[in-house]
Amino acid sequence: MCGIIAYTGKRQAAGILYDGLTRLEYRGYDSAGIAVVNGLRLDYVKRAGRVSAVADARALSGTCGVGHTRWATHGGAEDRNAHPHVCGKFAVVHNGIIENYAVLKRELTDMGHSFSSDTDSETVSHLLSSFYRGDFLSAVRQTVEQLRGSFALCVLCSDFPETIVCVRQKSPLILGRAKDGMLAASDIPALGGCREICVLSDGQIACLTPADCKLFSFSLAPLPCKFTASDLKSCVAEKKGFAHFMRKEISQEGAAVVRTARAFDEAEARRLFGCVPYAEAFSRIFLVGCGTAYHSALTGARLLEETLRIPVAAELASEFCCRKPLLGRHALVLAVSQSGETADTLAAARLAKQKGARLAVLTNAGYSSLARLSDHCFLTEAGVEVGVAATKTYAAQLAFFYALCAFLRGEKAAYLRRFPAIHKKLSEGEEQIRLLAAEIVRARGVYFIGRGADYASALEGSLKLREVSYLPGAGYAAGELKHGSIALMDGDAVVVAVATGKALKEKMRTSVCEVRSRGAKVIAVTPFDDIPADHVLALPACPQKYYPLLTQVPLQLLAYHAALCRGLDPDRPRNLAKSVTVE
Numbered sequence: 001m002c003g004i005i006a007y008t009g010k011r012q013a014a015g016i017l018y019d020g021l022t023r024l025e026y027r028g029y030d031s032a033g034i035a036v037v038n039g040l041r042l043d044y045v046k047r048a049g050r051v052s053a054v055a056d057a058r059a060l061s062g063t064c065g066v067g068h069t070r071w072a073t074h075g076g077a078e079d080r081n082a083h084p085h086v087c088g089k090f091a092v093v094h095n096g097i098i099e100n101y102a103v104l105k106r107e108l109t110d111m112g113h114s115f116s117s118d119t120d121s122e123t124v125s126h127l128l129s130s131f132y133r134g135d136f137l138s139a140v141r142q143t144v145e146q147l148r149g150s151f152a153l154c155v156l157c158s159d160f161p162e163t164i165v166c167v168r169q170k171s172p173l174i175l176g177r178a179k180d181g182m183l184a185a186s187d188i189p190a191l192g193g194c195r196e197i198c199v200l201s202d203g204q205i206a207c208l209t210p211a212d213c214k215l216f217s218f219s220l221a222p223l224p225c226k227f228t229a230s231d232l233k234s235c236v237a238e239k240k241g242f243a244h245f246m247r248k249e250i251s252q253e254g255a256a257v258v259r260t261a262r263a264f265d266e267a268e269a270r271r272l273f274g275c276v277p278y279a280e281a282f283s284r285i286f287l288v289g290c291g292t293a294y295h296s297a298l299t300g301a302r303l304l305e306e307t308l309r310i311p312v313a314a315e316l317a318s319e320f321c322c323r324k325p326l327l328g329r330h331a332l333v334l335a336v337s338q339s340g341e342t343a344d345t346l347a348a349a350r351l352a353k354q355k356g357a358r359l360a361v362l363t364n365a366g367y368s369s370l371a372r373l374s375d376h377c378f379l380t381e382a383g384v385e386v387g388v389a390a391t392k393t394y395a396a397q398l399a400f401f402y403a404l405c406a407f408l409r410g411e412k413a414a415y416l417r418r419f420p421a422i423h424k425k426l427s428e429g430e431e432q433i434r435l436l437a438a439e440i441v442r443a444r445g446v447y448f449i450g451r452g453a454d455y456a457s458a459l460e461g462s463l464k465l466r467e468v469s470y471l472p473g474a475g476y477a478a479g480e481l482k483h484g485s486i487a488l489m490d491g492d493a494v495v496v497a498v499a500t501g502k503a504l505k506e507k508m509r510t511s512v513c514e515v516r517s518r519g520a521k522v523i524a525v526t527p528f529d530d531i532p533a534d535h536v537l538a539l540p541a542c543p544q545k546y547y548p549l550l551t552q553v554p555l556q557l558l559a560y561h562a563a564l565c566r567g568l569d570p571d572r573p574r575n576l577a578k579s580v581t582v583e
């Protein structure tokens with residue numbers, strides 16, 4: 001999704017902004033731009049395409065500026081829709097959605113403003129211009145009063161050549177203090193080099209000058225501004241000899257799992273569940289998430305329900321708010337999100353709080369909006385994940401659920417310590433996976449099936465393959481095939497059958513026979529040697545409940561190699577963003 005970077009200080013801004021934009025590239029975007037105040041003039045460059053398309057912006061002169069990577073929502077990926085949006089003395093970069101932009105645009109047009117883009121964001125620069133009477137902050141205050149929706153804004157005004165005004169409402173914005181100036185960014189990695197940070201809260205306005213930051217409410221009441229020390233060096237992402245971040249991050253899963261299990265916060269878990277027996281703390285539990293986080297929630301819900309013997313359901317966050325879930329003070333909502341910024345998950349979390357449920361969050365980003373909203377925050381220790389496809393964060397989320405359930409049973413999840421060695425062994429099968437990937441890319445559709453705990457793995461394997469290789473397909477509960485989707489099976493279909501459940505083996509054998517007899521080729525991912533598949537990706541034997549953790553390794557590698565076979569860059573799948581900050 002869109003990324004923001006802003007700098008005011010002693011150095012030339014454009015190079016710093018360009019560098020910040022390259023650090024935001026992993027979020028997914030389709031255009032980029034930079035504006036600086038040059039004397040009392042605004043200079044800017046913005047174009048559709050990669051950040052490198054605005055490399056010439058590095059020559060812009062001025063020590064105060066803003067930069068942006070845009071992921072198109074309102075208006076296509078065209079130069080004119082890229083940010084910054086400039087109107088009169090103002091340049092604006094915006095993340096989020098201005099929900100009432102159509103009304104505002106109509107009113108502004110009636111007042112004589114003419115617009116040069118199709119975006120919702122451009123209304124902000126026009127509102128600023130229309131309210132401005134020489135007082136920068138007051139124009140921002142009046143503008144913000146008009147806006148509905150979510151917005152992180154960084155604003156330049158050419159009358160104030162050293163000032164950036166930042167606004168946060170339901171879209172993340174973090175301030176950073178560097179040796180030679182102040183920065184603001186939508187995402188921590190862009191603030192590399194800052195020794196202190198301050199995470200803005202919703203409803204706050206920050207006024208940045210080279211050596212100072214003043215904080216205000218939306219009504220301009222002064223607020224205390226507290227920066228905390230932070231070591232952001234570790235956020236600088238490098239491929240470390242791997243061809244892609246995705247492959248590097250798969251290789252880091254062993255360490256991510258061990259770190260997450262080791263860092264499991266027992267004290268927080270005790271605070272959350274409050275009493276022994278823990279099963280009495282809540283009458284029901286909802287795990288909410290999107291995409292891969294939803295798939296880990298499916299596994300987490302199974303494990304938790306087995307452990308606590310109370311109703312535990314995994315829910316798509318985007319659907320959670322579309323019905324009336326049974327929330328209240330006896331309900332726990334555990335929101336799962338690696339980024340902690342996913343708009344759908346945030347909306348579900350807000351609903352939970354509004355209805356009086358307890359809100360816990362599992363995230364890889366301790367500074368994120370979800371972490372700050374939660375009553376109880378648990379962290380995965382996956383480290384920064386740059387690849388758009390979630391890999392090591394998924395493994396870390398699973399590790400958290402194993403650790404949580406072990407804690408609730410009064411045990412330790414000792415098996416997780418063995419995972420790095422098992423991961424290494426699983427990765428030794430990569431050449432076989434590469435050859436299979438070359439085969440499946442010729443299929444018309446690739447379908448993943450599983451029963452029981454393997455159903456979530458099938459959904460995740462399918463999502464991973466679709467998002468990085470664009471191969472059509474889906475994940476199904478194996479037992480559901482015969483209720484409709486078996487119609488898709490023929491000689492052009494490939495089925496990946498995940499079969500790890502001992503008690504479900506015979507049923508999976510039947511499903512495999514059913515699809516093979518209709519001509520589909522079957523790849524089984526299984527520890528068993530009697531699944532009648534065309535190819536077998538063998539899993540080592542392990543305690544039954546840990547198979548989802550093992551299964552995802554060959555499935556992620558299959559997706560990775562399928563992307564390579566199709567000549568695609570798995571780190572930057574088309575149309576996707578690392579953190580989806582719009583609903």
Ligand code: M6R
Nearest residue numbers: 291292293337338339342389390
């Ligand atoms: O940051 P989150 O975990 O909340 O993200 C949720 C999904 O957008 C995310 O898992 C997405 O499905 C990934 N690209 C999957 O690899």
